[in-house]
Amino acid sequence: MNTKRLTMAQAIIAFLKNQYVERDGREQLFFAGCFGIFGHGNVAGIGQALQQNPDFRYYQTRNEQAMVHAAAAYAKMKNRLQTLVCTTSIGPGATNMITAAAGATINRLPVLLLPGDIFARRNVAPVLQQLESEYSQDISVNDCFKPISRYWDRISRPEQIITALPEAMRVLTSPVDTGTVTLSLPQDVQTEAFDYPSDLFEKRVWHVARNRPDQASLARAAEWIRQAKRPLIIAGGGVIYSEATETLRQFVEQTGIPESETMAGKGSLRYDHPLCMGAVGATGTLAANRLAKDADLIIGIGTRYSDFTTASKTAFQNPDVRFININVAEFDAYKHNALPLVGDGQVTLKELLKALGDYQVVHKYEAAARALHDEWEAEVQRIYDIRNEPLVSQGELIGAVNDTGDPEAVMVCAAGSLPGDLHKLWRSRHPKQYHLEYGYSCMGYEIAGGLGIKMADPDREVYVLVGDGSYLMLSADIVTSIQEGYKLTIILMDNNGYKSIGALSRSLGSQGFGTRYVYPENNRLPDDTAESVKILPVDLAANARSLGAHVIQCETYKDFLTALETAKGIDHTCVIYIQNDRYVGVPGYESWWDVAIAEVSEIDSVKKARADYEQAVQRERYFL
Numbered sequence: 001m002n003t004k005r006l007t008m009a010q011a012i013i014a015f016l017k018n019q020y021v022e023r024d025g026r027e028q029l030f031f032a033g034c035f036g037i038f039g040h041g042n043v044a045g046i047g048q049a050l051q052q053n054p055d056f057r058y059y060q061t062r063n064e065q066a067m068v069h070a071a072a073a074y075a076k077m078k079n080r081l082q083t084l085v086c087t088t089s090i091g092p093g094a095t096n097m098i099t100a101a102a103g104a105t106i107n108r109l110p111v112l113l114l115p116g117d118i119f120a121r122r123n124v125a126p127v128l129q130q131l132e133s134e135y136s137q138d139i140s141v142n143d144c145f146k147p148i149s150r151y152w153d154r155i156s157r158p159e160q161i162i163t164a165l166p167e168a169m170r171v172l173t174s175p176v177d178t179g180t181v182t183l184s185l186p187q188d189v190q191t192e193a194f195d196y197p198s199d200l201f202e203k204r205v206w207h208v209a210r211n212r213p214d215q216a217s218l219a220r221a222a223e224w225i226r227q228a229k230r231p232l233i234i235a236g237g238g239v240i241y242s243e244a245t246e247t248l249r250q251f252v253e254q255t256g257i258p259e260s261e262t263m264a265g266k267g268s269l270r271y272d273h274p275l276c277m278g279a280v281g282a283t284g285t286l287a288a289n290r291l292a293k294d295a296d297l298i299i300g301i302g303t304r305y306s307d308f309t310t311a312s313k314t315a316f317q318n319p320d321v322r323f324i325n326i327n328v329a330e331f332d333a334y335k336h337n338a339l340p341l342v343g344d345g346q347v348t349l350k351e352l353l354k355a356l357g358d359y360q361v362v363h364k365y366e367a368a369a370r371a372l373h374d375e376w377e378a379e380v381q382r383i384y385d386i387r388n389e390p391l392v393s394q395g396e397l398i399g400a401v402n403d404t405g406d407p408e409a410v411m412v413c414a415a416g417s418l419p420g421d422l423h424k425l426w427r428s429r430h431p432k433q434y435h436l437e438y439g440y441s442c443m444g445y446e447i448a449g450g451l452g453i454k455m456a457d458p459d460r461e462v463y464v465l466v467g468d469g470s471y472l473m474l475s476a477d478i479v480t481s482i483q484e485g486y487k488l489t490i491i492l493m494d495n496n497g498y499k500s501i502g503a504l505s506r507s508l509g510s511q512g513f514g515t516r517y518v519y520p521e522n523n524r525l526p527d528d529t530a531e532s533v534k535i536l537p538v539d540l541a542a543n544a545r546s547l548g549a550h551v552i553q554c555e556t557y558k559d560f561l562t563a564l565e566t567a568k569g570i571d572h573t574c575v576i577y578i579q580n581d582r583y584v585g586v587p588g589y590e591s592w593w594d595v596a597i598a599e600v601s602e603i604d605s606v607k608k609a610r611a612d613y614e615q616a617v618q619r620e621r622y623f624l
């Protein structure tokens with residue numbers, strides 16, 4: 001057997017740089033390089049290996065959470081066919097990744113984490129940053145990655161990677177199992193040499209299959225669709241990941257079945273398609289929510305039915321509603337007691353369309369859907385046209401970015417009041433335009449995610465929409481975007497705190513308690529009932545400027561339009577700073593979200609909210 005003597009870390013890099021994926025005959029490298037922050041837990045191991053492999057590009061980052069967000073966003077942009085590796089030291093460097101690692105798994109996005117781990121040899125323990133345990137020496141903080149990883153392994157001997165790496169690749173490239181993969185690498189073992197079989201470093205191509213659904217189930221699904229009077233499609237992220245958007249358009253046009261979209265599925269159909277009802281669920285449009293309410297058949301494609309999609313199980317009120325779920329994952333396909341079509345989204349839709357022959361929904365239903373689409377478009381325009389003063393409204397700012405931005409651009413967001421407004425208002429013109437991390441809705445994803453998107457597709461403009469809260473939480477990778485020449489246009493909407501949770505709190509009877517960035521009064525943080533408040537002396541525009549961004553400060557809607565134009569001509573990361581109104585919101589459209597309210601309280605507004613809640617919760621349904 002031919003062998004190659006390498007350290008464990010060198011062998012990992014040698015293996016990773018030879019991994020490819022192929023779908024539909026298109027082959028590409030799976031790893032675009034490695035993000036990392038070095039410390040004693042990886043500098044002489046993976047760090048040294050990267051140093052001697054300049055063809056496997058190393059990228060610095062400022063925060064371990066941010067780099068995992070960036071890798072996940074990169075993978076999302078690439079429809080999960082490519083990602084980046086993330087290396088860290090031991091202890092806090094490693095655990096800093098946990099938040100974003102959970103986000104990647106929840107969003108079903110592949111990321112490979114290589115946290116350093118404590119000495120396997122143990123004689124020098126406790127090493128700097130080691131969590132000790134009195135009942136086991138086989139424990140470290142890296143065990144925290146177990147529940148949030150789709151594959152987790154600790155490499156305590158160098159030869160263990162020979163079996164661990166192929167498993168890691170199987171999971172990462174599986175549309176069903178993908179998510180975070182963690183290989184925990186004790187810092188001493190990273191540096192140990194071993195005679196690895198040379199075959200380990202040969203080029204490997206991982207085929208991403210398009211599995212076909214069970215044929216009997218397919219025939220039954222076609223039968224169910226023919227019987228339906230009011231069918232509605234819910235397009236999820238799986239439509240986009242399986243590149244089924246063109247097939248979906250054909251399906252919709254041939255059958256006349258209207259389509260609605262989840263957060264991850266938005267953009268599956270162009271916003272101006274007459275049968276696109278837009279967002280569905282808690283943050284849904286009037287068009288989609290009306291159709292969902294009375295639908296007798298929901299055809300869910302690539303969706304995991306989060307509570308935002310189902311409006312906490314209140315969206316579907318027809319007593320006879322049934323579900324057909326097209327999904328690669330059996331787990332999701334069976335949700336809501338559905339008729340499961342377990343298979344690739346694109347192939348399954350094609351086969352289903354064939355099985356349907358010349359079936360079409362009744363004309364009256366299709367006409368009603370088209371009318372709802374037009375009404376909704378008018379409502380979006382109404383909100384785009386609001387000119388709120390003295391502070392602008394978020395809706396008009398979204399409209400400005402949408403109208404002014406390049407139609408090929410990508411917009412990214414994750415948390416705050418923006419996602420709900422964007423889900424309703426953003427007009428998606430291509431399937432990758434609406435990039436929302438809403439599986440985990442993690443504050444801090446925005447700028448880091450924007451970096452990953454720009455790295456994945458440098459030719460597109462990237463608009464990062466971020467609130468002041470998220471910006472304060474994690475904006476350090478503005479520095480990385482400047483270092484690497486990946487231009488972002490960051491739109492920083494400052495409303496002095498948490499507009500989203502403030503509004504939620506008020507709706508639950510709690511007056512926005514704890515959601516404003518203001519000085520305390522009488523040893524208490526003022527809520528929204530305060531007559532006057534003292535704003536904190538924070539200058540986020542100056543903060544962005546200090547990180548190297550080109551900053552444009554705006555006050556009015558007109559300034560904002562000019563800034564968007566100016567930003568197009570700037571060659572490095574721009575931050576467009578504008579304050580917006582805490583209280584002007586986009587309304588909800590006949591929908592609901594279950595956030596449980598205190599059953600007993602001393603506060604009257606809470607008691608009142610609880611009474612309303614008890615009514616509303618009765619609309620929640622089981623689908624049995």
Ligand SMILES: Cc1ncc(C[n+]2csc(CCOP(=O)(O)OP(=O)(O)O)c2C)c(N)n1
Nearest residue numbers: 415416417443467468469470497498499500
């Ligand atoms: C890491 C993280 N912590 C807490 C939350 C809960 N949360 C959701 S939105 C939000 C406030 C976001 O503030 P900001 O970015 O200013 O947006 P705004 O609500 O003002 O639009 C909070 C605290 C979260 N989603 N993520």
Ligand SMILES: [Mg+2]
Nearest residue numbers: 467468469497
């Ligand atoms: Mg805010």
